[in-house]
Amino acid sequence: MEFNFRYRFEAAHRFINSTSIPCMTPHGHTWHATLHLQSRRADLNSDNMVLEFSKMKAAWKKFVGEILDHSYLCNSRDPILEPLLSSNGQARLLLFPGDPTTEIIALFLFSKAEQMLNASGLQDLLALRGITVEETPTNSVFCDRAFYTE
Numbered sequence: 493m494e495f496n497f498r499y500r501f502e503a504a505h506r507f508i509n510s511t512s513i514p515c516m517t518p519h520g521h522t523w524h525a526t527l528h529l530q531s532r533r534a535d536l537n538s539d540n541m542v543l544e545f546s547k548m549k550a551a552w553k554k555f556v557g558e559i560l561d562h563s564y565l566c567n568s569r570d571p572i573l574e575p576l577l578s579s580n581g582q583a584r585l586l587l588f589p590g591d592p593t594t595e596i597i598a599l600f601l602f603s604k605a606e607q608m609l610n611a612s613g614l615q616d617l618l619a620l621r622g623i624t625v626e627e628t629p630t631n632s633v634f635c636d637r638a639f640y641t642e
Contacts, residue, residue, distance in 0.1 A: 507591040507593070527549070529548060532617055
């Protein structure tokens with residue numbers, strides 16, 4: 493059985509290594525991040541579940557809401573970081589080693605989801621199948637273990 497937990501977040505980003513004017517301009521999206529978990533069990537428990545949903549999704553929901561939502565996803569070398577931080581030292585920033593493309597964001601989220609699953613103690617019941625990141629209603633990236641390398 494596969495379980496999918498999809499959460500929306502609002503975030504801005506921009507690219508500094510692009511020739512596309514829209515991508516070079518800070519802009520925001522309504523993103524969706526879907527966590528795909530695969531049951532390692534072939535049966536249900538006495539409550540007719542693999543596991544209570546809240547145990548599977550609590551950390552993911554918290555991460556999306558407290559870290560991703562209303563953040564600026566940016567290249568760590570973005571020249572607008574310094575003025576941004578000087579005017580708002582508590583800006584919600586997520587720094588990436590390069591441009592925050594949807595592909596890089598998906599790899600980052602895969603890594604975070606794997607860490608959360610291992611920390612939850614549920615890795616004997618569930619396996620991380622992948623992450624889907626939707627940048628717009630028409631653009632998305634699916635990242636699974638075949639592509640992810642630590």
